[in-house]
Amino acid sequence: MELKTYLKTQKTRIDRFLESYQHPLDVPERLKEAMQYSISAGGKRLRPILVLAAHDAVGGTSPAAVAVGAAIELIHTYSLIHDDLPAMDNDDFRRGKPTNHKVYGEAMAILAGDGLLTQAFEILSDPVLMAEVPAGILTRITAEVARGAGSGGMVGGQVLDMLSEGTEIDGTSLQNMHMRKTGALIRASALAGALLGGADPRQVEALGHYGTRVGLAFQVADDILDVTQTEEQLGKSTSDVARGKRTYPSIYGLETARIMAGGLVREALESLESFGDEAEPLREIARYIVSRSH
Amino acid sequence: MELKTYLKTQKTRIDRFLESYQHPLDVPERLKEAMQYSISAGGKRLRPILVLAAHDAVGGTSPAAVAVGAAIELIHTYSLIHDDLPAMDNDDFRRGKPTNHKVYGEAMAILAGDGLLTQAFEILSDPVLMAEVPAGILTRITAEVARGAGSGGMVGGQVLDMLSEGTEIDGTSLQNMHMRKTGALIRASALAGALLGGADPRQVEALGHYGTRVGLAFQVADDILDVTQTEEQLGKSTSDVARGKRTYPSIYGLETARIMAGGLVREALESLESFGDEAEPLREIARYIVSRSH
Numbered sequence: 001m002e003l004k005t006y007l008k009t010q011k012t013r014i015d016r017f018l019e020s021y022q023h024p025l026d027v028p029e030r031l032k033e034a035m036q037y038s039i040s041a042g043g044k045r046l047r048p049i050l051v052l053a054a055h056d057a058v059g060g061t062s063p064a065a066v067a068v069g070a071a072i073e074l075i076h077t078y079s080l081i082h083d084d085l086p087a088m089d090n091d092d093f094r095r096g097k098p099t100n101h102k103v104y105g106e107a108m109a110i111l112a113g114d115g116l117l118t119q120a121f122e123i124l125s126d127p128v129l130m131a132e133v134p135a136g137i138l139t140r141i142t143a144e145v146a147r148g149a150g151s152g153g154m155v156g157g158q159v160l161d162m163l164s165e166g167t168e169i170d171g172t173s174l175q176n177m178h179m180r181k182t183g184a185l186i187r188a189s190a191l192a193g194a195l196l197g198g199a200d201p202r203q204v205e206a207l208g209h210y211g212t213r214v215g216l217a218f219q220v221a222d223d224i225l226d227v228t229q230t231e232e233q234l235g236k237s238t239s240d241v242a243r244g245k246r247t248y249p250s251i252y253g254l255e256t257a258r259i260m261a262g263g264l265v266r267e268a269l270e271s272l273e274s275f276g277d278e279a280e281p282l283r284e285i286a287r288y289i290v291s292r293s294h
Numbered sequence: 295m296e297l298k299t300y301l302k303t304q305k306t307r308i309d310r311f312l313e314s315y316q317h318p319l320d321v322p323e324r325l326k327e328a329m330q331y332s333i334s335a336g337g338k339r340l341r342p343i344l345v346l347a348a349h350d351a352v353g354g355t356s357p358a359a360v361a362v363g364a365a366i367e368l369i370h371t372y373s374l375i376h377d378d379l380p381a382m383d384n385d386d387f388r389r390g391k392p393t394n395h396k397v398y399g400e401a402m403a404i405l406a407g408d409g410l411l412t413q414a415f416e417i418l419s420d421p422v423l424m425a426e427v428p429a430g431i432l433t434r435i436t437a438e439v440a441r442g443a444g445s446g447g448m449v450g451g452q453v454l455d456m457l458s459e460g461t462e463i464d465g466t467s468l469q470n471m472h473m474r475k476t477g478a479l480i481r482a483s484a485l486a487g488a489l490l491g492g493a494d495p496r497q498v499e500a501l502g503h504y505g506t507r508v509g510l511a512f513q514v515a516d517d518i519l520d521v522t523q524t525e526e527q528l529g530k531s532t533s534d535v536a537r538g539k540r541t542y543p544s545i546y547g548l549e550t551a552r553i554m555a556g557g558l559v560r561e562a563l564e565s566l567e568s569f570g571d572e573a574e575p576l577r578e579i580a581r582y583i584v585s586r587s588h
Binding site: 023024025026027028030031032035078082085087088105106107108110111113114115117118119121122124125126127130134135136138139140142143146147149150151152153155156158159160162163 | 317318319320321322324325326329372376379381382399400401402404405407408409411412413415416418419420421424428429430432433434436437439440441443444445446447449450452453454456457
């Protein structure tokens with residue numbers, strides 16, 4: 001399997017959905033524009049691709065897989081808009097483009113974020129898009145996504161991150177923070193795809209475990225890139241290191257951080273042991289996460 | 295029926311749920327506190343009471359009615375936190391208490407709002423709380439709540455409100471804005487209660503119509519109170535009038551605004567004509583909305 005082609009194909013499916021999605025209600029033009037600005041600001045679409053890959057790994061054939069993936073991408077997008085706000089990380093650039101509030105102002109950026117978060121649940125309960133998904137499965141998917149995104153997941157992780165700034169947190173606290181801040185939604189992506197694809201309980205558990213490991217590996221790799229890449233390569237204006245935040249390399253050193261990332265990927269692969277060739281994309285994605293350069 | 299007793303009893307049921315609700319995941323203490331601060335800051339609990347009253351009006355017996363109502367109240371609460379932010383209305387007080395960001399800081403207030411919005415959907419998909427709700431009904435409730443809260447509803451209304459500040463909008467634009475900003479979630483409350491209670495399609499339509507009228511009447515009445523009540527009676531530091539916003543009285547004059555509010559209540563009552571005594575609380579609530587003094 002050629003991973004690059006796979007990622008590109010799946011990304012195109014997601015992007016096409018996100019571009020063509022028409023809100024069933026009348027949305028104020030300026031708000032629509034602000035939401036679309038951040039949706040179309042690029043991004044690897046890692047979370048929706050994980051939804052598709054997990055769905056395929058259990059032999060799923062649901063026509064709603066792209067929409068479920070897109071819903072999760074909207075949550076990821078909202079979190080970036082709110083994270084970038086002056087009251088939060090105060091970032092002027094994201095992926096080389098001015099951040100949402102730099103273009104639309106702070107108030108609109110807050111509301112665009114709120115709109116995107118809510119839109120995720122509009123999509124997950126949309127009677128047309130989800131027509132063929134059994135309602136019981138849809139509720140379980142919604143539950144996983146909401147928990148992954150909420151105060152016990154991503155939002156909680158963002159709070160821990162904020163509270164830890166300038167303090168000397170240890171490796172356990174760093175891991176706890178990242179398992180929530182980025183890990184919880186990545187795990188929810190794998191679970192949502194699994195549930196949608198009709199996974200049995202054992203498969204759901206395995207893919208939840210895979211998601212947790214991959215989510216953490218992703219963050220360790222991100223921290224490593226933060227140290228080893230230039231600002232231009234990353235497309236961000238301020239690195240976590242420059243911000244004085246604790247990272248895996250700053251706590252464990254670069255070499256140990258690399259070994260940890262590798263260990264997490266190995267564990268992710270182990271949780272897929274009982275899966276066949278259909279899980280090959282999931283395996284490739286796990287390997288890719290620590291080998292990518294940006 | 296004694297409305298005052300009814301409202302008090304139902305409010306107690308909602309408050310008890312909101313106070314005792316334990317998030318199934320581990321939530322950072324400071325975030326939990328910030329969310330709870332605004333949840334317990336008082337409020338009439340109008341939306342959840344409408345859920346209960348609509349549920350009862352169609353003869354519902356669902357044990358999940360209070361939880362569904364509470365979920366909608368969390369969305370209302372998040373919207374107040376975000377509306378009060380410095381970048382938005384910049385309010386220091388709400389219901390006589392310092393606003394969330396005045397106590398917890400802007401970043402935490404943004405995240406507490408995000409957490410509350412997401413928690414609404416966690417509750418609506420909670421396998422324990424919603425155990426006895428048919429999954430198909432639950433998805434429809436989620437859809438109504440998400441649309442009412444989202445960019446085509448409440449968030450969209452907030453944007454229209456913001457964009458209209460300082461401009462001379464006409465009555466039609468004002469109505470459009472309010473139907474979204476406050477009306478959409480009030481309508482969703484009536485619909486959620488109806489669906490949960492097992493309403494037939496004709497009843498769902500009637501209660502949707504009721505919700506729209508009551509939502510609008512509520513806003514007209516609010517605008518009237520803004521003119522006729524003192525700051526102390528309202529518990530807000532800045533009125534819309536003082537902020538230079540267009541209101542029903544400022545466009546139509548106080549007397550016409552009063553007549554409009556009365557007309558909306560009459561229409562709300564008309565949509566309940568085919569309902570029996572079980573809809574009496576809904577009727578009383580509609581009448582109360584324009585007669586209340588704060």
